[in-house]
Amino acid sequence: MLRVDVSKQLGDFFIEAAFASEGRVTGLFGVSGAGKTSLVNMIAGLLRPDRGSIAVDGETLDDTAARLHVPAHRRRIGYVFQEARLFPHLDIRHNLDYGRRMNRLAHDPAHQARIVDMLDIVTLLDRRPGKLSGGERQRVALGRALLTRPRLLLLDEPLGSLDEERKAEILPYLIRLRDEAKVPMVYVSHDADEMRQLATQVVLLKRGRITAFGGAEVLPPSSC
């Protein structure tokens, strides 16, 4: 359960958005510049709203009226960015283990093996991020976020920097993630087809405002 009701001025751009979603995958849909990333950054705690509140599973993470702002590192919200943002000085194994160390979680080899297996990254473990393809990097970023055992996973155009072929390579992993890992997700994209395949609820965002909310039927007709 994700409840968002925020506004924020960013230079000339004003975002005002309110929605509540029960969906397993909440799709944030809109053209680039619609304010999707800013909204997701607010949910992650990287950006502070000027006004409003954010709550996940009944826990309030932001409430400007009560001057409450839980910092990003205490939110237990995973974030997969458009560019994978893997740590270049760590090999893949240590990138994956980073969240566990920072959250002081116990070693759980079974959990790790399951995720490594689901994402097909076992052969990459000893490599450095610089030696990976874009699609491989994005799979590792997914695994890294999942291994922190987040209560919500934010995916900001995770396929955005990939070509069509790579997109087709990653999409099945995201569908598996939705159906197997059972972590609620917020999925950001400007691609209606992607949305249709993944999202169970859709928030339509236009110039910083929500113009529609509902099922996949609120999406514009397919481009192809």
Place this chain on the structure above:
Amino acid sequence: MTGTFDLSPAEMTAILLSLRVALVATLVATPLGIAAAWLLARRAFWGKPVVDALIHLPLVLPPVVTGYLLLLSFGRRGLIGGWVADHLGIVFAFRWTGAALACGIMAFPLLVRPIRLSIEAVDRRLEQAAATLGAPPWRVFASVTLPLALPGVLAGMVLGFAKAIGEFGATITFVSNIPGETQTIASAVYSLIQTPDGDAAALRLVVVSVVIAMAALIASEFFARRATRRLHGS
């Protein structure tokens, strides 16, 4: 047969003292330099230009002025020097510790600069990613920012060390030129070239300084090159 390049015990004393002074100055200045570099690279605060200027002041002031200011403030009767001597038992005036202090302050701007640049070069988006993975700010710094900036830190340390070992003006003004206590390579050379028949000894120390400085500069370049490799993740 004694060659012209056999160092006398007095020359050895000056070389070892220089190494000790420069090493202590660098080791004490490094954590402070990292903190200053991080503040300048990552924080916006009131009076930042003034702090920046203060750090760089020793680079542009005549060294004799810096030395005199140190004498006034860190001397036995100076405001800070008196307090430190009474409460911590550390005396700077006319001691090797004072030489280390003078060298540390003179080397500080050279130490801070590469560290600051390398911290600025660290992608802040990686720091954000670390925060979303549960790392509190100081652990983000320790596990992402500092390791990625490490080659710059080493380059700054080497450069600071090289500056410290060659420092002359501020040191001789603050702690004088006492053989075995405050006479570094630089002040020994200064004494020797004013002594009849001191030329050969001065030349030997000059060669030693050139070798140390060259080694430091090459090492610094080496670390800078590793920095770029590390940031590209291969």
